[in-house]
Amino acid sequence: MNNTFDIQLSGHRSSAEERQRLLENPGFGQVFTDHMITISWTEEDGWHDARLEPYGPLTLDPATAVFHYAQELFEGLKAYRQADGSIVTFRPYANAARFNSSCERMAMPPLPEELFVRSLELLVDTDRDWVPTHEGHSLYLRPFMIATQRGLGVNSPSSSFKFIVIASPSGAYFTGGIKPVSVWLSEEYTRAAPGGTGTAKCGGNYAAAFVAQAQAVREGCDQVVWLDANEHRWVEEMGGMNLFFVHGSGSDARIVTPALTGTLLPGITRDSLLQLAPDLGFPASEGRISTDEWRAGCASGELTEVFACGTAAVITPVGRVKGAGGEWTVGSGEPGPVTMRLREELVGIQYGERPDPYGWIHKTG
Numbered sequence: 001m002n003n004t005f006d007i008q009l010s011g012h013r014s015s016a017e018e019r020q021r022l023l024e025n026p027g028f029g030q031v032f033t034d035h036m037i038t039i040s041w042t043e044e045d046g047w048h049d050a051r052l053e054p055y056g057p058l059t060l061d062p063a064t065a066v067f068h069y070a071q072e073l074f075e076g077l078k079a080y081r082q083a084d085g086s087i088v089t090f091r092p093y094a095n096a097a098r099f100n101s102s103c104e105r106m107a108m109p110p111l112p113e114e115l116f117v118r119s120l121e122l123l124v125d126t127d128r129d130w131v132p133t134h135e136g137h138s139l140y141l142r143p144f145m146i147a148t149q150r151g152l153g154v155n156s157p158s159s160s161f162k163f164i165v166i167a168s169p170s171g172a173y174f175t176g177g178i179k180p181v182s183v184w185l186s187e188e189y190t191r192a193a194p195g196g197t198g199t200a201k202c203g204g205n206y207a208a209a210f211v212a213q214a215q216a217v218r219e220g221c222d223q224v225v226w227l228d229a230n231e232h233r234w235v236e237e238m239g240g241m242n243l244f245f246v247h248g249s250g251s252d253a254r255i256v257t258p259a260l261t262g263t264l265l266p267g268i269t270r271d272s273l274l275q276l277a278p279d280l281g282f283p284a285s286e287g288r289i290s291t292d293e294w295r296a297g298c299a300s301g302e303l304t305e306v307f308a309c310g311t312a313a314v315i316t317p318v319g320r321v322k323g324a325g326g327e328w329t330v331g332s333g334e335p336g337p338v339t340m341r342l343r344e345e346l347v348g349i350q351y352g353e354r355p356d357p358y359g360w361i362h363k364t365g
């Protein structure tokens with residue numbers, strides 16, 4: 001298809017006062033803008049019927065495939081208001097590429113990258129008044145795809161799909177400023193196993209994770225940390241975020257993140273930090289770390305900081321760790337200088353307050 005959209009503007013757009021009120025304290029993923037994007041796919045016609053339409057409920061037959069077999073995947077990225085009022089997104093082509101690699105794993109049709117990015121641009125530009133101006137706030141974009149074939153047969157993937165983009169003004173993901181989180185090492189549950197769907201950003205991974213997150217909360221922790229499926233020893237991710245370990249301090253500090261073994265989600269924030277950190281004087285590498293090494297490193301002082309990273313919360317320090325075998329504090333338990341320096345630089349690039357030598361910023365509206 002060519003990249004033209006049928007445009008149907010909402011007759012019930014929020015008033016400026018209503019929008020202002022909602023933008024004051026939007027929380028995360030609770031408030032949505034006036035419009036959404038939908039594009040359909042069928043075996044006969046491929047991608048077609050691209051629309052910008054009023055935000056609203058979908059009507060689907062109860063026998064629609066996505067409800068039964070969870071053939072679904074999503075992306076998450078943000079649009080940021082710049083000082084001059086213009087709007088940018090961060091590395092949208094990286095999200096488009098990851099969307100398509102998730103599609104491949106989930107037997108879903110890839111969407112041309114240009115069409116993916118065009119959808120974001122059109123929605124952001126139409127609902128540009130919803131992009132927050134408050135410091136640290138942004139417009140979270142949620143592209144996703146669902147299987148829409150009607151019927152309960154399970155022998156083949158759906159023959160039709162819908163791609164949708166919705167947008168949600170958001171404040172801080174974790175409320176209360178940059179407070180370190182405590183984590184529970186999950187030895188009972190597994191997020192992803194070799195050959196599974198750990199590298200795909202699919203809803204099913206999250207459905208399987210809630211029970212472990214609930215257990216973490218019962219253990220008095222904020223977040224779950226996932227370990228490898230075979231030995232329950234090697235650290236993989238924290239909830240829906242990737243992890244970094246800081247070795248040493250001052251001019252000797254370096255950062256290490258678990259390598260992409262096929263069971264981790266390849267985060268775009270993770271990838272950005274691997275590129276950014278060396279330019280700030282922190283060598284960065286991929287490796288592997290066991291829970292024993294984590295504990296011993298904190299005890300000896302060799303591991304000075306640990307943080308998690310992802311689009312929604314950017315960078316979040318990890319202050320305390322608890323597992324079946326005991327618990328310990330990371331560094332002083334407070335946000336560390338390397339964590340905060342990386343955060344400041346990344347957020348600075350996103351809001352246009354720092355130069356972007358990497359070409360990550362994409363003018364969107």
Ligand SMILES: *Cc1c(COP(=O)(O)O)cnc(C)c1O
Pocket residue numbers: 076201237239240241242265266267268269270309310311312
């Ligand atoms: C989305 C996600 C991340 C972070 O990816 P970003 O592209 O940095 O937002 C990490 N882990 C999981 C499981 C995720 O779903």
